[in-house]
Amino acid sequence: xxxxxxxxxxxxxxxxxxxxxxxxxxxxxxxxxxxxxxxxxxxxxxxxxxxxxxxxxxxxxxxxxxxxxxxxxxxxxxxxxxxxxxxxxxxxxxxxxxxxxxxxxxxxxxxxxxxxxxxxxxxxxxxxxxxxxxxxxxxxxxxxxxxxxxxxxxxxxxxxxxxxxxxxxxxxxxxxxxxxxxxxxxxxxxxxxxxxxxxxxxxxxxxxxxxxxxxxxxxxxxxxxxxxxxxxxxxxxxxxxxxxxxxxxxxxxxxxxxxxxxxxxxxxxxxxxxxxxxxxxxxxxxxxxxxxxxxxxxxxxxxxxxxxxxxxxxxxxxxxxxxxxxxxxxxxxxxxxxxxxxxxxxxxxxxxxxxxxxxxxxxxxxxxxxxxxxxxxxxxxxxxxxxxxxxxxxxxxxxxxxxxxxxxxxxxxxxxxxxxxxx
Amino acid sequence: xxxxxxxxxxxxxxxxxxxxxxxxxxxxxxxxxxxxxxxxxxxxxxxxxxxxxxxxxxxxxxxxxxxxxxxxxxxxxxxxxxxxxxxxxxxxxxxxxxxxxxxxxxxxxxxxxxxxxxxxxxxxxxxxxxxxxxxxxxxxxxxxxxxxxxxxxxxxxxxxxxxxxxxxxxxxxxxxxxxxxxxxxxxxxxxxxxxxxxxxxxxxxxxxxxxxxxxxxxxxxxxxxxxxxxxxxxxxxxxxxxxxxxxxxxxxxxxxxxxxxxxxxxxxxxxxxxxxxxxxxxxxxxxxxxxxxxxxxxxxxxxxxxxxxxxxxxxxxxxxxxxxxxxxxxxxxxxxxxxxxxxxxxxxxxxxxxxxxxxxxxxxxxxxxxxxxxxxxxxxxxxxxxxxxxxxxxxxxxxxxxxxxxxxxxxxxxxxxxxxxxxxxxxxxxxxx
Numbered sequence: 001x002x003x004x005x006x007x008x009x010x011x012x013x014x015x016x017x018x019x020x021x022x023x024x025x026x027x028x029x030x031x032x033x034x035x036x037x038x039x040x041x042x043x044x045x046x047x048x049x050x051x052x053x054x055x056x057x058x059x060x061x062x063x064x065x066x067x068x069x070x071x072x073x074x075x076x077x078x079x080x081x082x083x084x085x086x087x088x089x090x091x092x093x094x095x096x097x098x099x100x101x102x103x104x105x106x107x108x109x110x111x112x113x114x115x116x117x118x119x120x121x122x123x124x125x126x127x128x129x130x131x132x133x134x135x136x137x138x139x140x141x142x143x144x145x146x147x148x149x150x151x152x153x154x155x156x157x158x159x160x161x162x163x164x165x166x167x168x169x170x171x172x173x174x175x176x177x178x179x180x181x182x183x184x185x186x187x188x189x190x191x192x193x194x195x196x197x198x199x200x201x202x203x204x205x206x207x208x209x210x211x212x213x214x215x216x217x218x219x220x221x222x223x224x225x226x227x228x229x230x231x232x233x234x235x236x237x238x239x240x241x242x243x244x245x246x247x248x249x250x251x252x253x254x255x256x257x258x259x260x261x262x263x264x265x266x267x268x269x270x271x272x273x274x275x276x277x278x279x280x281x282x283x284x285x286x287x288x289x290x291x292x293x294x295x296x297x298x299x300x301x302x303x304x305x306x307x308x309x310x311x312x313x314x315x316x317x318x319x320x321x322x323x324x325x326x327x328x329x330x331x332x333x334x335x336x337x338x339x340x341x342x343x344x345x346x347x348x349x350x351x352x353x354x355x356x357x358x359x360x361x362x363x364x365x366x367x368x369x370x371x372x373x374x375x376x377x378x379x380x381x382x383x384x385x386x387x388x389x390x391x392x393x394x395x396x397x398x399x400x401x402x403x404x405x406x407x408x409x410x411x412x413x414x415x416x417x418x419x420x421x422x423x
Numbered sequence: 424x425x426x427x428x429x430x431x432x433x434x435x436x437x438x439x440x441x442x443x444x445x446x447x448x449x450x451x452x453x454x455x456x457x458x459x460x461x462x463x464x465x466x467x468x469x470x471x472x473x474x475x476x477x478x479x480x481x482x483x484x485x486x487x488x489x490x491x492x493x494x495x496x497x498x499x500x501x502x503x504x505x506x507x508x509x510x511x512x513x514x515x516x517x518x519x520x521x522x523x524x525x526x527x528x529x530x531x532x533x534x535x536x537x538x539x540x541x542x543x544x545x546x547x548x549x550x551x552x553x554x555x556x557x558x559x560x561x562x563x564x565x566x567x568x569x570x571x572x573x574x575x576x577x578x579x580x581x582x583x584x585x586x587x588x589x590x591x592x593x594x595x596x597x598x599x600x601x602x603x604x605x606x607x608x609x610x611x612x613x614x615x616x617x618x619x620x621x622x623x624x625x626x627x628x629x630x631x632x633x634x635x636x637x638x639x640x641x642x643x644x645x646x647x648x649x650x651x652x653x654x655x656x657x658x659x660x661x662x663x664x665x666x667x668x669x670x671x672x673x674x675x676x677x678x679x680x681x682x683x684x685x686x687x688x689x690x691x692x693x694x695x696x697x698x699x700x701x702x703x704x705x706x707x708x709x710x711x712x713x714x715x716x717x718x719x720x721x722x723x724x725x726x727x728x729x730x731x732x733x734x735x736x737x738x739x740x741x742x743x744x745x746x747x748x749x750x751x752x753x754x755x756x757x758x759x760x761x762x763x764x765x766x767x768x769x770x771x772x773x774x775x776x777x778x779x780x781x782x783x784x785x786x787x788x789x790x791x792x793x794x795x796x797x798x799x800x801x802x803x804x805x806x807x808x809x810x811x812x813x814x815x816x817x818x819x820x821x822x823x824x825x826x827x828x829x830x831x832x833x834x835x836x837x838x839x840x841x842x843x844x845x846x847x848x849x850x851x852x853x854x855x856x
Contacts, residue, residue: 343458
């Protein structure tokens with residue numbers, strides 16, 4: 001049986017699945033229930049000066065009948081008294097000594113950081129997470145993403161926290177920046193033991209088109225919120241991998257952003273995360289999703305011969321390359337399996353309207369389309385729209401050309417195959 | 424003013440396929456793959472752009488959805504309920520190819536069209552007056568579809584029907600667990616709502632109005648007269664009480680009361696869709712024991728398999744490979760003397776036996792109206808059907824035909840398609856473009 005135990009920046013947990021700092025980790029009763037369901041750790045809902053929240057707080061993007069493919073919130077940090085939070089952290093840690101309890105913090109002054117870190121550590125926190133990411137409300141007060149968007153401020157506050165804290169410090173980064181790397185490096189320079197990313201993305205989730213008010217609606221107004229859920233995973237994966245492959249960056253990553261299933265978790269781990277944090281899917285489906293996450297991860301590890309999480313971390317990072325290093329001579333064409341094709345011809349219309357006009361209705365009257373391989377550029381669109389798993393495959397073609405990237409071509413080191421589909 | 428009686432025996436029926444709630448419609452609409460050159464469209468005689476109307480339901484553009492449906496088929500509301508979708512659009516849904524339940528196109532179409540009726544949405548207006556007039560004989564689906572399309576092009580229309588009620592078989596013949604007469608009447612009113620369609624009910628052309636007179640009144644004619652009365656059996660005892668043509672009895676209980684009290688064992692002779700409707704209807708009307716008596720075998724019957732399956736679920740029995748040779752009883756039928764038939768439908772010697780029955784419906788076909796139409800010179804007939812070309816034109820100039828009288832007896836949706844096609848041809852005949 002593969003070992004799921006995790007050590008992320010010195011924070012140990014029985015598995016890499018942590019609740020992210022958010023409503024599911026708002027109270028002791030919730031976190032303890034989550035641990036009973038199998039969660040390996042929890043990052044407590046951000047503590048600071050308790051705030052007052054609005055109604056309503058959440059919004060969602062539904063796509064073709066699937067609810068909440070994307071999600072956003074305008075909720076702020078904890079609205080519960082700090083005494084109560086710290087007492088519950090203490091009780092939780094006492095009851096679940098092997099689980100990771102990380103406490104997320106957000107205050108302003110050096111003195112406030114010193115005080116709140118002391119209280120968090122005294123209550124038994126296994127680690128701290130500095131919330132430099134919240135993109136709504138708190139940033140207007142000079143905290144959250146207002147800190148995360150300024151590498152110098154990030155580094156300075158991180159260094160305070162590291163100075164005051166005897167336990168590992170993670171810096172939670174905001175994705176609301178043009179390049180994540182300077183911000184990860186700033187946290188590292190400040191002495192952070194690791195980073196957690198991504199926080200939510202600045203967003204307007206939608207508009208009430210009858211009232212003409214953006215969503216979520218608070219009376220007659222709204223504000224921008226933080227976007228999250230499955231829809232943001234690609235953005236999160238990119239930012240995680242950007243840091244993971246950067247030669248100067250060498251501290252652990254806790255991956256966040258659209259983790260809903262064990263597959264998502266595997267992707268984050270392969271791109272360099274040593275733990276993953278989950279919020280939205282728990283808000284939508286509850287703590288019980290972790291059972292499948294654990295089983296799925298174990299089966300994946302078994303199938304690929306991994307004994308420990310550490311062996312997996314970053315395994316896909318070397319294959320994340322610059323465009324200029326991709327092999328332009330690698331050629332694929334679409335193949336349609338006539339046996340499993342159901343004749344919906346979604347590939348035909350997708351290719352005709354959205355790609356290179358090389359998939360055609362079958363002239364013989366069959367509903368199975370034909371691919372003009374001499375025109376097929378191997379773009380993948382047909383495979384993406386095909387509703388039948390495995391029906392369309394992209395098969396490599398031996399065109400006689402050896403590897404040749406753009407960079408190699410520019411350097412005069414490679415010959416490129418003739419372009420296809422460019423008329 | 425409704426011409427449909429309030430008290431009708433058919434009122435005991437409820438819908439066999441329940442209407443969708445908005446939530447159900449949304450879930451189902453979102454399952455549609457939005458196929459390109461979709462097989463469901465190809466399977467629809469009226470060519471409704473089904474993926475498009477379903478997508479519009481999914482985006483809450485129900486008005487646009489209804490417009491898409493009605494633009495192809497003005498009788499889309501009744502077709503949604505009465506179409507044998509299992510052998511048309513739904514039967515061709517590509518999901519079937521992957522073993523996934525097909526999209527319930529009929530129920531989605533009903534959802535959109537019912538809302539359109541409830542909301543009173545109207546999508547079409549009459550074209551500028553062309554000064555031409557068209558006479559349409561028969562007030563069934565074919566003529567209604569033709570008249571509506573003709574009005575969109577500005578031609579005046581008058582529909583003639585011998586019955587007091589309008590709508591043809593949609594009103595008098597559709598199985599009441601699919602649609603009841605009052606709903607058909609609402610559809611008729613909705614179609615006539617385009618304005619400029621006169622309806623002369625209770626006028627039988629060829630009897631109350633001479634064909635010559637009709638021709639002289641109009642610039643073109645459309646024949647949508649349907650089929651004639653039930654074919655009866657020429658065997659001893661066929662005139663006993665309790666023996667009826669199936670279409671005739673169905674019309675009676677759809678439009679008024681029938682007294683089936685005391686009927687314990689009903690037999691419906693035939694194996695087509697009228698027979699299958701009749702057995703289901705008799706069960707629904709409370710007859711305890713209903714048997715379908717058919718000359719052929721179950722796999723060979725012409726009634727739809729899905730309908731017969733539902734009949735069996737209702738407890739209907741079958742008596743396969745048998746043929747009545749005499750009806751017996753004292754004044755009223757009590758039993759049917761039958762012969763067994765072999766696989767080639769030939770009588771087996773010595774196989775005579777008796778089936779008890781106190782009600783017999785004959786669903787062995789309907790006569791063609793060739794003799795009625797003899798008054799109109801220039802028509803040609805083939806096995807009783809009016810011969811038409813691909814534009815529904817008959818061999819008589821200016822005379823077009825569609826629906827059962829031309830196709831021999833098909834579905835409402837075929838009549839709707841043929842009526843519309845004829846209207847476009849008539850429009851061209853009258854000099855339109």
